[in-house]
Amino acid sequence: MESCSTAVSRTPAAFLLLHLGLISSMAHQNEFQTGLAGGEVTLNCTGILPDSKLPQETVVRWKYYDTTLWRMEKGTPWKTSAFITDRFDIKMQYKQLWVQNLKLSDAGIYTCEYGSHKVRTSLHIFKLMISLDGHFLQNEVPELILMQNSSSPLPDLRITLFDSNNNRVTPEFQNKSRQKYVVNLKKLEAMDSGTWVCQVHSDSPLIDQNIPFAVKVLGFQNPDLERKYATVDSTVILSWRLNSQQIKWKEGFTGQVNWKQEKSANPHELLDFNVTEQGQLHETKKSSNFLFEIPERKPESTIEVKLPKVHFNYSGQYQCQLEYQGRHVQSKIELVVMKVSAKPVGPLSRGANMTLTCQVSGPLPPNAYLRWERVNGTKKDIKNSEQNEFKLEVNISAAGLWSCHLIEDSDRKISFHYHVEEAAVWTNYVIIGASVGGSLLVFALGCLCIISGTSWQRRRQRAKRMAQARQYLLENKMCQCQHRLKK
Template identity: 75%
Template sequence: MNLCLISSMAQQNLLQTGLAGGEVTLNCPENTREYWKSKASNSLPLLRVRKLNLSDAGIYTCQYGSHKVQTSLHVFKLTISSDGHFLQNEVPELILMQNSSSPLPDLSITLFNSNNNRVRPELKNEMRQKYIMNLKNLEATDNGTWVCQVHSDSPPINQKIFFALKVLGFQNPDSERKYATVDSTVILSWHLNFQKIKWKEDFTGQLIWKQQESANTLQLFDFKVTAQGELHETKKSSNFLFEIPERKPESTIQVKLPKVHFNHSGQYQCQLAYQGRYTQSKIELVVMKVSSDPAGPLSRGANMTLTCQVSGQLPPNAYLRWERVNGTKMDIKNSKQHEVKLEVNISAAGLWSCHLIEDNDRKISFHYHVEEAPVWINYVIIGTSVGGGILVFVLACLCIISSIKWKRRRQRARRMAQGRQYLLENKTCQMGKDCFQERQAGWLSREKLNLSLFGETVQLHFSIFSSYSC
């Protein structure tokens, strides 16, 4: 309550402020009969005004003898949207109204949050009768008692208005990143503040997963919190390998991946719903895997390719690194910016490690042990390689020889066919003496002819009868 006194010879003028919904006590000088008269009403013996309204503002008069005391009552009313109950990331609206019998002053308004830090609201309306202010997006840490400090130079007013904000939400950041390796165990946790702020209302929520920002969502489970603070969870997905831990910290939502797969990476969003409003907190799971080509022990003198890969995109200040434990600087290789896969060719066995480094901090490491093949395996591999080479050479030679023989047989058969065709086309007898002798002889019994065709001798046995004409 603020009290201002202006003295005069026969009259005292007082200024008193009050808050709507509260009460105010109007005092007369001591040892006087306390009769109060308001300009708006009859003379009444009043001491207190309870449950103030804006309409109660005005001038109240206390008269005794030749003296008169006038008190000007200035009433403020602060209204908060959603009755002061908010979800994380919501924007409250504050409305400050004032009423007085005298001209309304131009007010200066300052806000202090629950941590006594000054907050600059966004003023949407600066009419002297009504001030509308918007706060920034609320966080769970904004829960508590705030102060609205109202100041005026003329008339002199310095009024503090206390009001409470209850902010239901996560103690986690809005978005965070967690790293895991393939086949490891991961527990994702969301810490709520409903018991800390004594939230006496029912609200619901769900946990959903999606592998990429634009991918379809999969609901893992939903939950309900009663007004008594009891948490009930119901599993929804049976195709996704996860568990809901029974024992966990108070006011905590958890999901456990007992054996992480590479495709378990993605965004896990925990959503709260209250009176048709929503808020959420997201954990992005990044999974790392390592493979080798060829798989198995590394033979002496041989090379192997190690591949380290992470799911999803890395922030600009993160990169991958391969290095050999107890190795040299030559055994270190870093990825380029935005690369999610890094390969390294090695010729030395031992323990190799792939690190994901962000802001010079190792977020996760995958240790891969490359074994050296025993000596007898090296001999077996060398013998197998040599024997395999000899076998391939022998098979190639056999194929060439078979091909040459097959080609010669085809050529010989073609020449035989050409020889037969030549003989059939030349069955007429020779002219002159040879023809006359053939006609006299009548026929020649089975003559063996040697014909030279295309550089080869072809022997044909045939019978020529005398009926052949010259």
């Protein structure tokens, strides 16, 4: 059996061998690092003492492959011609190599040597490019190009994209090689402006790299096709809200507002505008035949057209168009106008009928319809239009306040109120009074009178006048009079 003393004596030898093994493994150290083109990276000289504690005789050298970039001997550093002074530098305390404004060609093997130690770093470079320098108009589709370079065989990358709202975006690959990935993103909206992230992953070598990139989308905060309703002779303001201030779009662009009554008609230019690099908006009225105004007070970065008195034929599509570097984007507002008419025109006589017509300027969407109803009326006084009808007639025999509503998705968009007056009724009458035996006899043979029948105040005036007539008969014993009471 082996004695304890023998076992103990062997322990320092085993520890020494283990220690020498660790020193040997640390003398040649391999590291892996990634960088982004246009960015910067700091490569470490791992294990080196700080500058203040480094022995004077230590030689430190940085090499790119076999080419020496920088060397320090006896405390004096010097640079070779391969050391590009405007992009490479040394952080002296720990002899770190600092590289800025990275290029794809900077990928490769960088070695830091000091004494018997070597720290070998493999630098893997990614370059991300986006079409149009990241400046897009609404509805455009960006193209993204991702390139990589390395000293080792290029890995097969997995790419995941996230938009400015941190929503995952599925790219459409146009070209996929290990050196170059070309993908198309989704059609952009104004709300997509902001910082996007391209997430790059590889299992061997292990890479999890997030590459941010900026996207600016110039466009409208309005829906692409907005519908607005108005009644004849009302005031309407059509607004287009630009997002140029929110995204700090410092480049100038121009635009115009056009109107056409029908899709096939030629557009009629109402105004044009330009936005300077400082974000100042200037508008010029182009049409003198169309009755509209440009409001002076309005929200910032807003294009507005005011129609002070809407005509039925002012309906149609109003389009605001932006122009930037020969590209265009537009937003449309469809104006639907309602009018109401009566036949015959005038007060409604008792026992007579009248036809009320409610009409809008164009076909309605499937979820919209017209409704006639009498205010404070019954269910019998309600009539709805059929689908695809934009004209609704109702035959009435009752006076009062009638309303035509345009209803979309159970929501009343506009209402037009029409008051139907009741025609006056004329009746002739003659009052003859006689005194018989001290009693007064009054015979109503007829009268000439206008009776409202609907106004309490007019009934009261009529009663007062009848009382005055009776008093006159009492005082004069017998008389014949004629009254006209106007409605």
